[in-house]
Amino acid sequence: MDEARAIDAFGALAQETRLRIVRLLVTAGPEGLPAGVIGEAMGGASSSRMSFHLSQLEQAGLVTSRREGRSILYNATFPALAELIEFLMRDCCRGHPDVCRPAVAALSGAAGSEAVRAAVPDKGAPTSAA
């Protein structure tokens, strides 16, 4: 993911309604949800407001849409989310792998395991990264 694309993605996520939409669609999985249901979940947002935010997310590449009958189903673009995470991690781990370890460790739930230490590279960065 290049810088411009990351900026678009960050911008798309920097808004309450859109961030919630993404989280909702992530939990909804690959089947997706129709715009109307998403609007309901957003507290009964107007259709034009939904359309606006959904198109912003789609332009940013974070969701995709497909028509199914009368409805248009949206789903999260998981690869784009993964790339965004990777973009952030590259920035923040470049020379500071000890910073990313806690994030990965928190994910795994387990204590700072050997697995985590193995997953995050250690290029000999300082430990006082705070």
Add this chain to the structure above:
Amino acid sequence: MDEARAIDAFGALAQETRLRIVRLLVTAGPEGLPAGVIGEAMGGASSSRMSFHLSQLEQAGLVTSRREGRSILYNATFPALAELIEFLMRDCCRGHPDVCRPAVAALSGAAGSEAVRAAVPDKGAPTSAA
């Protein structure tokens, strides 16, 4: 990291100058850089422009500042970056751990290793997450 804080952070990163500042400060490490040097690196941005963006980043918790002589040194807040990554991973891995694995794997540079598979939890999610 809660939703509101994540939105602030995403908003702060959704701007070319600010994203570059963060990347610069990450590579600069814990010693940090003076505002003037950062401005130079941003193509000679005006001091008021720098001040604006740096204060945005500081409000979002992504950088911290301290005075040292005449200069004010800024450095990246690594824990905040790590929390942001964790926030994103939680969203995107909730039920879809196979999505986060590539990101972690890309970080480690190594092929999709056992270490990575161990670091990212597998709660029995579908594999067709795309």
Add this chain to the structure above:
DNA sequence: GTCATATCTCAAGACATGTTGAGATATTGA
């Protein structure tokens, strides 16, 4: 104290973003 340096603060203007409401478009069923 005075001066130079480094940075911040403030106000103004241009531009971008988010919301609303009215109306257009596509799909389905009677």
Add this chain to the structure above:
DNA sequence: TCAATATCTCAACATGTCTTGAGATATGAC
């Protein structure tokens, strides 16, 4: 074809963001 449903598109408005330039503030050297 007609009506109902689901969603999009557009224009208008309010609000927020970014840049600029002028001036204020803090620090250190003379």
